[in-house]
Amino acid sequence: xxxxxxxxxxxxxxxxxxxxxxxxxxxxxxxxxxxxxRNPAAAPKVFGNVLLGFALTEAxxxxxxxxxxxxxxxx
Amino acid sequence: xxxxxxxxxxxxxxxRLFEIxxxxxxxxxxxxxxxxxxxxxxxxAFLLIATRQRALVPTRLQSMAELSYEFIxxxxxxxxxxxxxxxxxxxxxxxxxxLFCNLIGMIPFTFTVTSHIIVTFTMALVVFVGVTIxxxxxxxxxxxxxxxxxxxxxxxxxxxxxxxxLSYLIRPVSLSVRLFANMTAGHTMLKVFGGFVVMLGILGGxxxxxxxxxxxxxxxxxxxxxxxVFTILTCIYLNDAVHMHH
Numbered sequence: 001x002x003x004x005x006x007x008x009x010x011x012x013x014x015x016x017x018x019x020x021x022x023x024x025x026x027x028x029x030x031x032x033x034x035x036x037x038r039n040p041a042a043a044p045k046v047f048g049n050v051l052l053g054f055a056l057t058e059a060x061x062x063x064x065x066x067x068x069x070x071x072x073x074x075x
Numbered sequence: 076x077x078x079x080x081x082x083x084x085x086x087x088x089x090x091r092l093f094e095i096x097x098x099x100x101x102x103x104x105x106x107x108x109x110x111x112x113x114x115x116x117x118x119x120a121f122l123l124i125a126t127r128q129r130a131l132v133p134t135r136l137q138s139m140a141e142l143s144y145e146f147i148x149x150x151x152x153x154x155x156x157x158x159x160x161x162x163x164x165x166x167x168x169x170x171x172x173x174l175f176c177n178l179i180g181m182i183p184f185t186f187t188v189t190s191h192i193i194v195t196f197t198m199a200l201v202v203f204v205g206v207t208i209x210x211x212x213x214x215x216x217x218x219x220x221x222x223x224x225x226x227x228x229x230x231x232x233x234x235x236x237x238x239x240x241l242s243y244l245i246r247p248v249s250l251s252v253r254l255f256a257n258m259t260a261g262h263t264m265l266k267v268f269g270g271f272v273v274m275l276g277i278l279g280g281x282x283x284x285x286x287x288x289x290x291x292x293x294x295x296x297x298x299x300x301x302x303x304v305f306t307i308l309t310c311i312y313l314n315d316a317v318h319m320h321h
Contacts, residue, residue: 003250059249062256
């Protein structure tokens, strides 16, 4: 296979990681909403943790982006 | 790349403003250094001007300074406890520096210092080495117990210790890559959508333009959030070193 083509295919494949991150972020906010509906008084207290979880999960997506960028520009 | 001039990654290029060479080492004053100086000057000016009057009933500016102080002080108290308050100056400086670098980067035609992995990795390494030294200074060799999870069967222990040590060593990498990748990805995405506006012209460009406006709002949120995440993870690591809780 042409190395340039393999590079592009690899960078494309790296975006599959987004599936897991999508599940993760959906899970965080879904759990938050269902928890907040059960106990609205506790919702503001956990919102900081929700944002922290969101940022940590989003960072996983960016690791995939990093792999894609490395494949495209470094090799 | 042939068309590097139009690449969305062009905005991250480091340019030398003044060439300085000391003994064969290139210590030129770059645009990255310039924006670090600007960030420090902005923080200093903000805090000095805000606390100049020291009124009992604070003005709006003084409230902002007090809010930022209390935000970090509460974060340390909640995550580390009062034992962590003596590290407040370092953590406050870290938070303000990352916050101002991220926010100054959101102004068009500026340079985002935190979009370079060497900057974020240096900060993460300072945190990592500092926290490890604090751990050993407070607990001596007992700090090594941190890598041995309690209540685990002897057979599993060798593997778990290796995993614990690896997960400890990977902290500076994940801490720095998180901030760097967020900044790089956000600014690249804005540039790519900005390119769509130009390509689609005056008739079709409105849709991506609206998207760019929304994305800019998201990026400001991300800029603040990542400064918060970096700081709170520093607090959590500090708590591990001070209290050795799992």
